[in-house]
Amino acid sequence: MKGAILEILLVSAEGIDYTNIIGKQTCHVIVECGTQMCRSKTSSGNQDKIYWNEKFTFELLPSELQTLSHLKLKIVDEEYFTHGEFVGETLIFLKGIIVEGKYKGLIELNPAPFNVVLEDDTYKGQITIGLKFIPNAVLQMKRKEDVEEENDLGKSICKTIISFWQMHWWRIFFSCKNRNSKNKDKFN
Numbered sequence: 446m447k448g449a450i451l452e453i454l455l456v457s458a459e460g461i462d463y464t465n466i467i468g469k470q471t472c473h474v475i476v477e478c479g480t481q482m483c484r485s486k487t488s489s490g491n492q493d494k495i496y497w498n499e500k501f502t503f504e505l506l507p508s509e510l511q512t513l514s515h516l517k518l519k520i521v522d523e524e525y526f527t528h529g530e531f532v533g534e535t536l537i538f539l540k541g542i543i544v545e546g547k548y549k550g551l552i553e554l555n556p557a558p559f560n561v562v563l564e565d566d567t568y569k570g571q572i573t574i575g576l577k578f579i580p581n582a583v584l585q586m587k588r589k590e591d592v593e594e595e596n597d598l599g600k601s602i603c604k605t606i607i608s609f610w611q612m613h614w615w616r617i618f619f620s621c622k623n624r625n626s627k628n629k630d631k632f633n
Contacts, residue, residue: 448584449510449543451478453501454575455485456556459494461520461532461570470495470522472532474572477517478503487523504584515539518572520561533561535572546578553577 455474472495474485481503488495516537521529537559546552556575560568
């Protein structure tokens, strides 16, 4: 199936708020691209700069390209006794990248810093990411419908085997029972 591929290279972040009182700053990033979502690994680094160096690939159908407007990167500080604390987020608008990528056949943006927006709509720190957009790519992904169809096929094969197995054993059971009753009649 033809579609497009959007690759995101999550490199690092620096100058973001440090919320841990004790220990190293450990953050992860939740990357949202349309309806798809990925979580990065936990960062490594020091108080000044944290690193991920992780690549994400999103496969997009032509219908998704029509509605896709932005890429959202949400930075979450990992705490020991909570689910994590919101640090900030970055929105990258993709319409221009998609249009130019379709026109040129491929567009690749080297890693560049983007501002991190805090809860109070102020900027603090930067996150460095790179982008690559490949239009007219052959998609390898399995959609929910494809997986359900494969599961139905697998279930039907299993049901057939189980029903055959059950039927086979019942036939042996009844044939043995009939033989035993015939043997009893002979002895009586």
